[in-house]
Amino acid sequence: MQGNEACSYGALAAGVRFFAGYPITPSTEIAETMAKLLPKMGGKFVQMEDEIASMGAVLGASLAGDKVLTATSGPGFSLKQELIGYACAAEIPVVIANVQRVGPSTGQPTSPAQGDIMQARWGTHGDHSIIALSPWSVRETFDVTVMAVNYAERFRTPVILLMDEIVGHLRENIDVPEKDDIEIYPRRQPKMAPSPEYKAYTPDTDLVPNIADFGKGYHIHVTGLIHDETGFPSGSPIVTKEVINRLHKKIDIARDEICHYEAYNMEDAEYAIVSYGGTARTAYEAMLEARKKGYKVGMVRLITIWPFADKVIADLADKVDAILVPELNYGQLVHEVQRASEGKCKVEFLGKYDTQIFTPAEIETAIIKMCEGGNKPRVYEQHFRQNRLPHLWCPGCGNGIVMKAIVDAIVKKNLDPDKTVIVSGIGCSSRASGYMDFDTLHTAHGRAIPFATGIKLARPELNVIVITGDGDCMAIGGNHFIHGARRNVDLTVVLFNNNIYGMTGGQASPTTPLDKKATTAPYGCVDNPFDPCNLAAAAGATYVARSTAYHVPHLINMIAGGIENKGFSLIEAIVQCPTAFGRKNKMADPAQMMMWMRDNAVMKPAFDKLADDKKVGKFPIGLLHQHQSIDYDHAYDKVIEIAGGVEK
Numbered sequence: 181m182q183g184n185e186a187c188s189y190g191a192l193a194a195g196v197r198f199f200a201g202y203p204i205t206p207s208t209e210i211a212e213t214m215a216k217l218l219p220k221m222g223g224k225f226v227q228m229e230d231e232i233a234s235m236g237a238v239l240g241a242s243l244a245g246d247k248v249l250t251a252t253s254g255p256g257f258s259l260k261q262e263l264i265g266y267a268c269a270a271e272i273p274v275v276i277a278n279v280q281r282v283g284p285s286t287g288q289p290t291s292p293a294q295g296d297i298m299q300a301r302w303g304t305h306g307d308h309s310i311i312a313l314s315p316w317s318v319r320e321t322f323d324v325t326v327m328a329v330n331y332a333e334r335f336r337t338p339v340i341l342l343m344d345e346i347v348g349h350l351r352e353n354i355d356v357p358e359k360d361d362i363e364i365y366p367r368r369q370p371k372m373a374p375s376p377e378y379k380a381y382t383p384d385t386d387l388v389p390n391i392a393d394f395g396k397g398y399h400i401h402v403t404g405l406i407h408d409e410t411g412f413p414s415g416s417p418i419v420t421k422e423v424i425n426r427l428h429k430k431i432d433i434a435r436d437e438i439c440h441y442e443a444y445n446m447e448d449a450e451y452a453i454v455s456y457g458g459t460a461r462t463a464y465e466a467m468l469e470a471r472k473k474g475y476k477v478g479m480v481r482l483i484t485i486w487p488f489a490d491k492v493i494a495d496l497a498d499k500v501d502a503i504l505v506p507e508l509n510y511g512q513l514v515h516e517v518q519r520a521s522e523g524k525c526k527v528e529f530l531g532k533y534d535t536q537i538f539t540p541a542e543i544e545t546a547i548i549k550m551c552e553g554g555n556k557p558r559v560y561e562q563h564f565r566q567n568r569l570p571h572l573w574c575p576g577c578g579n580g581i582v583m584k585a586i587v588d589a590i591v592k593k594n595l596d597p598d599k600t601v602i603v604s605g606i607g608c609s610s611r612a613s614g615y616m617d618f619d620t621l622h623t624a625h626g627r628a629i630p631f632a633t634g635i636k637l638a639r640p641e642l643n644v645i646v647i648t649g650d651g652d653c654m655a656i657g658g659n660h661f662i663h664g665a666r667r668n669v670d671l672t673v674v675l676f677n678n679n680i681y682g683m684t685g686g687q688a689s690p691t692t693p694l695d696k697k698a699t700t701a702p703y704g705c706v707d708n709p710f711d712p713c714n715l716a717a718a719a720g721a722t723y724v725a726r727s728t729a730y731h732v733p734h735l736i737n738m739i740a741g742g743i744e745n746k747g748f749s750l751i752e753a754i755v756q757c758p759t760a761f762g763r764k765n766k767m768a769d770p771a772q773m774m775m776w777m778r779d780n781a782v783m784k785p786a787f788d789k790l791a792d793d794k795k796v797g798k799f800p801i802g803l804l805h806q807h808q809s810i811d812y813d814h815a816y817d818k819v820i821e822i823a824g825g826v827e828k
Contacts, residue, residue, distance in 0.1 A: 181354055183347040184209035184251075186318045187277055188217065190325030191249045193362050196275070197223035198246040200237035202230055202256060205289045206345045207279035210251035231256035235263035235274075242272050243402060245367065245393035247329055251277040254296060255286060258303070264338050265304030266404040268427065271381070271389060273332040273367075275325070277341040279348040282535055291535035292345035294457055297512040300340045301486045307424050309431040311438060312340035312486040314457045318352040324483065330365035331438065335430055336388050342485055344508065346458025346537060367393070374398045379409040387430035431487060440483040441492055445471060449478030451551050452500045454493070454517050456482040459506050459538055466543035475551045485513070490520045497521035502550050506530040506543050523566020526550075560587045563597060565617045572611060574682075576770030578729035578755030582676055583612040585732060585753070586645065589739035600643040603632040605652040608683045608757075609676035612647050626657030629664040632671050640813045643743065646673040651681045654690035654710050665719035665748045670811040672742040672749045675712055678757035686760035697764040712752050717805040722747035724805035728754040730777040731801065741803065747811040754781070754799075 181189070187210050191199075199214040215225045224241075228234040231252055238248040252260060257278045267274050280296045282288035300312040311331050315324040321343065328339040368390045372378055374397040381389045389409075392398035405413040406420050414420070431438065444464065446452065455463040460481045467479045480496055482489060493516075496503065502525055505514040514529040521527055530546045532538055564587070573579050590600060600618045604610035606625035613620040623631045628646050636644045653661050653675050664671060680698060681687040688698035688705050691712065695704040717724045723745035727735035735753060742749030756762065756773035767773050780798050782790070787800035820826075 181318055181352065182209060183315075183318045183321045183343065183350045184279065185213050186321040186354065187251070187325045187341065187343065187348075188213035189356060190322040191275065191329060192217060192221060192223075193322070193356075193359070193364075194326040194329035195247045195364055196249045196329060197221065198238060198241035198248045199223070199250065200226045200228050200234040200241070200248075201250050201252065202228055202234050204231075204253045204256045206281055206348050207251045207253045207256075207277060207343075209348070210249075210277055210279070214249070231259040232263060235260045235267075235276075238274050239263060239267055239270075239272050242274055243394050245395070247273070247333065247367070249275045249277065249329070251279070253279050253281050253289075254283045254293075257296060257299065261299075261303040265306060265308070267338045268304065268308040268310070269306075269404045269406070270402050271336040271391065271427075272338075272402075273336050274338050275328045275332050275341060276338060277325075277343060280342065280344040282533065288535050290345070292458060292508055292537050293533065293535075294342075294344050294459060294508040295510070295512070295533070296342065297485060297507075297509065300342055307428070309337070309428045310340065310486050311335070311337060311431065311484070312342050313440075313483060314342040314344075314485050315347055315483070316457055316460045316481065317347070318350055319354040320483075321347060322354065322356065326362060326364075327440075330363070333365045333367055334388070335434075336368065336391065337431065340486070342457065344458045346461070350458070370396075370398065380411045381407060382409045383426060383430070387426050387433065435487050436491070438484055438487060439489040439492065441489055442481045442483065444479045444481070446478035446480070446496075446499075448476055450476040450500055451502050451504070451547070452477065452496055453479040453504045453506065453543070453547065454482065454496070454513075455479065455506055456485060456513065459508055462538045462540055463506055463543050465540040466547060469540060469544050470547045470551070473548070475548060477547050477551060482513075488516050488520065493517055493520035494522065494524075497524035500525055502526040502528060504528050504530055504543075504546055504550050506532075506538055506546070508532055508537065523561065523564065523569075559591050560584065563587045563590065563617050564615055568615050571615055573608065574757075574759040576756065576758040576773075577608070577682075578678070578753075578757070578770075578774075579609050579612060579676055581729040581732060582609075582674065582735065582753045582755055583615065583647075585735045586612075586647070586674055586739055587616065588736045589743060590643075590645075592736060592740045593743045595643050595743065599641060600645070601632075601635055602645050602647060603628050603635065604647040605649070605657060606683075607649040607652045607681075608678070609649040609755075610647055610652060626652050626655065626660065628652070629657060629660040629671065629673065633664060633667075633669050636669055636671060637813055637816075640670070644671050645743070646671055648673060648675055649682075650675065650677045650679065650691040650712070651689040654712060654715075658690070658710075662715065662719040665716050665721040665750070667812045668720055668722055668747045668809050668815075670746055670748070670813060672739070672745075673751070674739060674742075675750060675752045676755050677712065677752055678755045678761055679709075680757055680761040682757050682760040686764060696761075698761075699764075712750065713804050716748075716750040720748070720809070721750050721805070722807055722809050722811075723749035723803075725750070725803050726752040726754070726799070726801045728774075728777040728781050728801060729756060730774045731781065734801065738803070745806070747809060754801075
């Protein structure tokens, strides 16, 4: 039996008695089979004049009480979207078989593809949920078609049968199950006799209404407009919200039941393939060949495409180092896999869209590359909360550069992420703590160092890194800064210095250079700026360094040196702020600001050799000060000893 034929037989077994369609390759065999078999079962087949008419006819037949099916391919599926949306709004059960082919537009009519994945979910306008299923064999096409009809009836919703040309034209020997072995969901019926009190769209306990069929004496009204429980249009915002919520929730509450999948060789898998439809057959063979060569790879095959199996993929991402997603398209389902995996592992796409199907060797090659490290995530990526990205900083801001440099330094020093704490204050820079995947503490304005002091003294074994800005640290936090340095608490303080209050709109900060403009210094700043590095050294810091967002490898090394130092460490990172500082000071281009860093930052040994007149406009970077001194925690051990306290 052919896959398309199995779809027809499955539909008939599930109780479908009406088909309307329009010929289109490669789905036409479904229509031909239904035309042959439906009359034998007392059903009706009609070849309509186009795909839109076909949808209208099956929706009408469904409202009249028949279980219905239509079939199409890409261009026809596009035309059907208007009335698929109508079916979602009016809650009309219908199954649409889409045997996918290469697109867009007319594309390659007879060639296999899987390019309609996102269209199945988002093809119509507006908000609603949808169910879409994808079989991988002839027998499964029979079973999944039965499932599709049952879901359409149970949830009163369109169900998309996402086949592809591979499966549609595949021929296999199958055993068709006996009628008594097939579970069939009946058409839902009202729970009350016809009466003026009957409201067709009153939801049942599962949030699905029991809408009467036409001709049963209930005199119902059906519309594609937003409607209340009576079925008549309503302009109420409350009703609109309730209806759209229910259209989603009636499916969402059954998500775990609806999301069908199969897992293969996942018991010891370190890597995985996520696939579906005809491509999954090839991926399965590639997986077996890779395992013969010693690669611990498994596979998860999605049968339900929508609603997406978020929990399945999230659990998979927790288990494996990387996931390969082969698809016959330019990249569609892979984005859902990436979203659901939340950055827990690398997700790699393998696409093909040249009318040819995958060979096992092609997928096997990608598997081996993945397993041998070609697709492993960059080490630093594991230390970011992927679900919190992208960040909120302005385009061209240097804060992201410094944040990554901190993580690179943590990796460079091989710090235990479970023993590392990031503490930040308030300001643009302090947003960084929320993006970093450690124990993180976003504190109050200027108060990061006292919080960090408490953490470090209570748990000396922790690595405590403070993220702060020039306003946060040098103004309201200035007192805490000098006392943290005076005590020589073992903290690594990274000061993002953009010379401005960025978050509050561009006011002058304690580091704004003389004559530079700000919203509170419209004629140029006359306050002498702090030099954070000189202040830290004078206050007692045992490690003081400076770098810039331009000198990234150097910045990483400076931060790594601060982490290694046992005592109070300050690393001043000069960052560009084109939005708040640059625009007011004729440096609105981020690249221009970074070139300024390149041209004016001088390594400390070379800076010291410059004549005084050559130092004008320049600033030193590198290790500016370092001395040995006992840190506060070890100094306090003497207090404990004198007091007769218990040894640590």
